[in-house]
Amino acid sequence: MIVSIWRYSHLFLAISSSLFLLIASITGVILAVEPIANKVQPYNVSGADSLSLAEVLNPINAVYDEVLLVSRDRNGFVSVTVIIDGKNESFYIDPYTGERLGDLIQKAPVFQFATNLHRSLFLKSFGRFFVGLTSLLLFFIAVSGIVLIAKRQGGYSKFFSPVVRENFSQYHHVVYARIVLLPVLVLALTGVYLSLLRFDVIPQQQVSHEVDFDRLREEPLKNYKDFELLKNTSLSELRELEYPFSEFVEDYYIVRLKNKEVLLNQYTGEVLGQQKYPFVTMASAWANVLHTGEGSILWSTVLGLGSLSIPFLMVTGFIIYFKRPKTRIKNRFSKNECDHVILVGTEGGTTLQYAQEFHRQVVKMGKKSYLGLMNDYGLFKKMDECVVITATYGQGEAPASATRFMELVEKHPQSRPFSFSVIGFGSTAYPNFCQYAYDVQEKLKNLSNAQVFEEVFTVNNQSFQAFLDWTNRWAKSHGMTLHLKKPKATLHKNHASDFVVVGRLDLEKEDTFLLTLKNISGTKTVSGDLLSLTTEKDGIERLYSIGNLGNDILAISVKKHPHGICSNWLGQLDNDEILSARVVKNRHFHLPKGSKEAVLIATGTGIGPFLGMISSNTAKRKLRLYWGGRTPESFCLYQSHINKAISKKQLEHFIPAYSRSQPNKVYVQHLIKRDGNKIAEVLRKGGCVMICGSINMQGEVMNELKNICSTYLNKDLSYYQNRGQIKMDCY
Amino acid sequence: MRKSVLNLCLVSVFTVQILMAYSFANFEPQVSYKCLIQMTNYTGEKAYVVVSLIDPDGKYVKTLYVQGDDKEWFPDLRSWWKFSDGINENIDAITGATIGNGQRNIVSLSFDTSQIDSGHKVRFESAVENQEYYKIDAEIELNSATIKEKVEGKGYIRYIRMVPN
Known part of the structure; x- marks a missing residue:
């Protein structure tokens, strides 16, 4: 119930905001490029930020007759507005020399277009409202998503533990949602904030100074270079410095720093008024930076990727919804008449x-x-x-x-x-x-x-x-x-392939045999995949673990069941006979490519896939094989493979357990227990343990592994299961 | 021979005179003023303000400055747009960024000397998205005696000040 409320809210919110969200996220990706494109412009003069304001004004005053404004933007570019030949001109300068570096960056038409679409969908105030609302919905989507992930993972403390993979969409939806959670939350919240600001729900306050004009003096006259504020403030603090409008003493310097606004008497340098920016102004500046990424390539990139993930999450989210089969249940009898x-x-x-x-x-x-x-x-x-x-x-x-x-x-x-x-x-x-x-x-x-x-x-x-x-x-x-x-x-969708029998070894006593097949259709097979066989007689599918011995030769190890239709049919196959079967990918039982060490545990015919894994191994990866059989004679089916592998250093250790050859029975789990410290070492180094065989053996081995983990590693077995270090294929 | 020299002299004198006449037409003496536009603390979007020269008959002569960077909103300044768009005026060089409530902007405005003290005015009209449009938010007479006086605005402009540059 609780999961479904959250799940339906998550879905409902996503559907109701989908169109606007899609527009906003795609334009958002485009807009993330803008601050990056601006930041890389060559107008940043290194070291200039540590200059004092007086040091910056000096060359500017020397080069230009009439200066109106000096400002520093979030990229650290310094620009001036000056009057040249009766015309206003604004451009970037080198703060050391006052020299002109280039024109102000014009907003490229594509960014102008994207901005308008992003802010208002070209619907003016109406559109602004919807974009704001979408932002709010995105926030709720993110919050419901957090709850859903926490429920799926079994608690907030396991929020970032590995995700159980059901299918592509589900897996990547969860994995990517977790990665982009932070930027998406930030975008949504700042988006809401900026909208509230637009609609004056959050009141914007202006700083206002009360200047006592009667007390303004032109003396003692000081050079601006000696004004305390200009001397002691570095350029990095500056946002804007407005020159006095005229030479009247009533006109003053207005210096806007990052956190305050100061008025300076243009003759004496006296501070006429000083106001810290109210909280809302500071918060708005932060919201702006956080939402646009202005001035930071890193944050812009993070925001861009966050924005890009939204369409991806929408698509995978809808796929999850549509793929989830609808529960249509028809009953012939009512619930009160059924036994x-x-x-x-x-x-x-x-x-x-x-x-x-x-x-x-x-x-x-x-x-x-x-x-x-x-x-x-x-x-x-x-x-x-x-x-x-x-x-x-x-x-x-x-x-x-x-x-x-x-x-x-x-x-x-x-x-x-x-x-x-x-x-x-x-x-x-x-x-x-x-x-x-x-x-x-x-x-x-x-x-x-x-x-x-x-x-x-x-x-x-x-x-x-x-x-x-x-x-x-x-x-x-x-x-x-x-x-x-x-x-x-x-039912699996891949097609049937043809296989020709190239060899067989029988162990009549135990009704088991090892069949080697050549794949003649070229279907790609990895050891651990399954061979799916369906006999015409009963239409029921049977799966056999494949070991790929290389050169398209596959091995399957089969035990005949007294009444098993399929195993007996396989048991009759002779060399050169062709059988048709499908290969079923079984990714969770592949030997991990990057691993340095692995422990393979099998009983009886469970050795099949391991024969393949061993034969394609190199000396770089250390493999230990534990194998349980009845008597040393049981081993003869596999002996040649194992001996060859040991001589070629493909297999480091082969440790057999025979249950019937001595009075006290030895099972694989006993050997696992004995070698606990070695197995723990493999797990500790990130190697994996693979188990193939009967369910009973699996249970026993898992018990031993559990003990090994708590004794030697101080961790629960589930820790390694979650990291994919325990792999099983049991029947 | 003498005649041809005389002819040559005459031609060159005429040429010089024509060139001078042209240059005078192009370089009629100009005066420039610094103009301060101080906005009120209204609420809403940033204001679009356009500064135009008005002749003694109250007709638009030319656009002096446009405070607004997005052409999308220009038609909102209806009266001016009818004129400027009507004569296909090129205003790219005289546009600047919009400013918001409580902020101020200083721009330089240039006039021909003949336009001073001859009944011409400088008009400031303004508009804000989804709010009222002021055809005349403020207006200043180009009168050298009174031009330095502060002029109050009626709409989004609190006041205008101008000083010779």
Whole structure:
């Protein structure tokens, strides 16, 4: 609920201001160039800022007969307005010599145009109002954005921790929004301030002096060079110095410095009046500088990039909105006549698609099933069985459609006892895997009339196969058979490629084999990617981890399942046979390019992708491979690869664990524990740990890693997970 | 031979006379005045002020100074714009920046000596975005005896002062 209020405000504000915001940001980018273009003009005379005003006036008075004004702009350029041959002329000068350097910078037509559009959209006061309003909306957009990021990241303290990547738009929207937060906030706030100033909501005060004209004296006559103020004030302090209009003593010097305005008797140098600028004037000057970047190349650049990011954030923001599948749920039966209730907690909608498919099949079996969002939880009069399928938002929060679930559970006690199961969707690449699903399980467990049907079942990376495992088991215990079809939206778009079998090694005893394939279609493959195979027989997709051995030779390591259609089919393939499959990019399981060290942990056929990573390695990167098998004989499939790699220094250490060759079983996790200090050292240096194999092994290894992190590194494992140093591909 | 020399002399004398006549036409003696425009503490945008020379019949002669850098707003100074735009006057060289409320601006104005003490006036008209337009905010007679006196403005101008340059 709370997330969605902020999210809808964020979206609504962005939509309502989109057109003006787009115009203002694009013109803003153009206008950011202006101060930079001005600043690089050659009118800055180095060292001149430390001259005193008297030293600056001296050459000016010598060169020009009639001086009206000397001023210094924010770029540090000094200009004069003088009368030459009866005409006013203004130009930049060299403060040391008074010599003319060049004409005042004229505002280029493109900047004039952009300024008008930026300020008033060519709609005069009306447009000014809208631009001001847009500025205010931008401020609110930024604030709601901060709240959304904080919620996503799991708190303000984790505001800058790495972002969970769902897709390009979502990831870059969050990442860039964080980077440009400061300039955008500054632009929005100063924009609002300047508008309020325009419309006199903030009253502008003029400094006014009360000069006692009766006391003006022409004596004692002093040379201006001896006037205290002119002698003691440096040029860097100056904004403007106006000469006396005439020789009457009633006319005086007006000296405007950065913070005050001083009137000087033109004959005696006596201070006739001195006023500090009011706060509003100073604040306005600051707002101006901060908003325009005038006088600073660095700040102008920052503002320009901030402005440039706004269209980008708008586009990615709208893409996120439109990509988020709309939750359209149709139910054949009303919620009070159904004995099966399926509740969905979803953020992007993928989880809902899986749940919908499950619901459809249950209804097909003639059951009365009701599908709803977790936020629809209420009294279900006939509910016997409740299935909660939920994703986790950010670092363990409830996803969008489940934000009120916990309170609703309290509020609506069920009249009948019921059993429940919770399925969590998430990614093991991030900490707090399926945390929200576990929270829900705890919550429901505490209800007096709710009974746990089974413990939380987790689905990693939207694995349809894993989901199938669960639905099949669930169906079996309910005396049904379900035929779920994979939701279309999650099908991969890349085309099938052809592969020819170039070699195979079998280990009959353990029903495993190593298949080497040559990629004949040229699809680019990186070790860790997945080979997706769909047999005609059942239309179900299976994924195998690929190891790229180089020269388009890929290795997949497969274990035959007694009734596995796909693995048995693969097991029959002979040399030179061609199979058609798709390569699925699996970026989160690639060996990081820049890493110096890595620890690879696998059991059984999980070694497949590592064979590729090792064979493309050079001596520069130190790799340690832990591998768990039953007996030394299990290793023969991979022996030649590993021996070659060790002799070529591609692999530094190979540490096997055999569980059946000695009385006391040795598992990989035992060796991980033993070598804890070495593994900690790799993590400390920024190297990564990659795990490939069964889910059980993963759990054990993760436990050991957790201990290693707290014992040797004084950090939580999640710290390294967040930095992408722990990579997993388990099944 | 003598005749041709005489002819040559005559031609050159005529040429010199014509050149002199031209130069006198171009360089009629000029006087310049320093002029101070002091604005009031009105509220709103920066004011556009245009200074023009007015003949004894009250007609515009020429534009002396334009305080306003964006041509977009010139038509707001209706009466002057009708004249200046009407004769396609080139005012690029005599435009300067706008100034805001409470500020002042000093400019130099040049006149032919014949325009002094002959009933000519200097008119200051002013306009501010979305506010009233003053056809005559202030007006000063080009009278050498009284020109140094301060003249109060009626609109955005508090007063005008002029002194010989």
